[in-house]
Amino acid sequence: MIQLIRGFRDILPGESERWQAIEDTARAVLSDFGFREIRIPILEATELFTRSIGENTDIVEKEMYTFEDRKGDFVTLRPEATASIVRSYIQHKLYAGDPFHKLFTTGPMFRRERPQKGRYRQFYQINAEVLGSDSPLIDAQLVFILKILFSKLGVSDTTAHINSLGCPVCRPAFKKALIDHVVGMDTKLCVDCARRKTKNPLRLLDCKVPSCREAMAKAPDMMAFLCPDCREHFQRFKTALSVLGVAYVTDPRLVRGLDYYTRSTFEIQTNALGAQNAIAGGGRYDGLVKALGGPEMPATGFAIGLDRLAEILKNDTELQTGHPKVFIAAIGRESREKAFEWVCRLNEKGIPAEMDFGDRGLKAQMKRADKLASRYVIIVGEKELSAKTAVLRNMSEAQQEAIPFSMLIKMVIERIANAS
């Protein structure tokens, strides 16, 4: 038997309904806030990701599905969506005219990590990006949208964590201060941090190894290094959140694993998921459009983890499964062909109707109708064919009557319309 590959999975009926509900809600909320859908490919030139996410990140160093195509070009299954959206924004010169765009997209991402609860090698995100504004109000709106969405979905127990990572003016001094801080502490740092300290010193801050935490306990704080502009930006971000009634926790250790982030970053965390506690995350990336060959253009955005949302909602959401309202039980070949026509006519009118296509007895068909929670059963056999009437049975009341063929469909439609 051929099985799916590790870290990949099938979303089967019964589960897919939940995903649809989540996606529908997210689309509606994003649309209310003025976002329009952009559809982008899942395969891109490898360089797009190495240049945007950063050469020294975990994603680029060890998690990407990268391969040579038949011509010899290096291509990568996207590990995230922001880079592609920015690429598209630049390629189609969406910044010409009005550079301000609110875009969203949804689809699968690919990272070759070790799978665990809430983490898969193919996972799904909804991304929302706002390009063309450097306003901290936009950052606040994004966090607000997440709060609204999670509340609509019934996801409780979430906390917004925020931070500011500064900008090219002030971050270098902070990085240097971090490096200076760990000088002489080599014995305390784990192997990863020892390697990271020069290449990506910000990552020292969120290492969970106890000795590293100890080493970083008195590490310098980005807040103290923010330049006046970044300081004001962050303050306005926080003020806007307060005005909107969004509770938040300022978390100076919220660093995030992609290099393109500047200034505001945020993450929505939950403790309903075990170790994988982030259900949405994002931040500002003011330098990315320029870095990918576009004009100087500020931007900000977030990604929501659909797999994790679905996992959380599994516990406390009842799914509506589509019961057929009508089941047609037919005895004999000729009756079955009549039933088939009726089923199709009812389906055409938007009424869920089912029948049995095999040559089974009436009892078996009644059992099936019951299991499918059908409201009505139409019975047709030899007697009904010769009388040109069908038996219409109300299942919950256990009562039935004979209806002429000519009136059957119309009557069933009326009954169902009146009942609901």
Place this chain on the structure above:
RNA sequence: GUGGGUGUAGCUCAGUUGGCAGAGCAUCGGGUUGUGGCCCCGGUUGUCGUGGGUUCAAGUCCCACCACUCACCCCA
């Protein structure tokens, strides 16, 4: 990449100190000819994760591998 746990029917799981592969649910049929739910009777469903090894005999003991799972790491 590193650890821990788990792999037996479609699902949930029993299976003793090695001795004929099991239950519940699901599914199919029947309980007087054409009427569901409850009940009763019966049938179907297995590479015991895979491959080696020990043994007269392995689901059970040993080794390797694979998958799932949880955690580290990282993040959605």
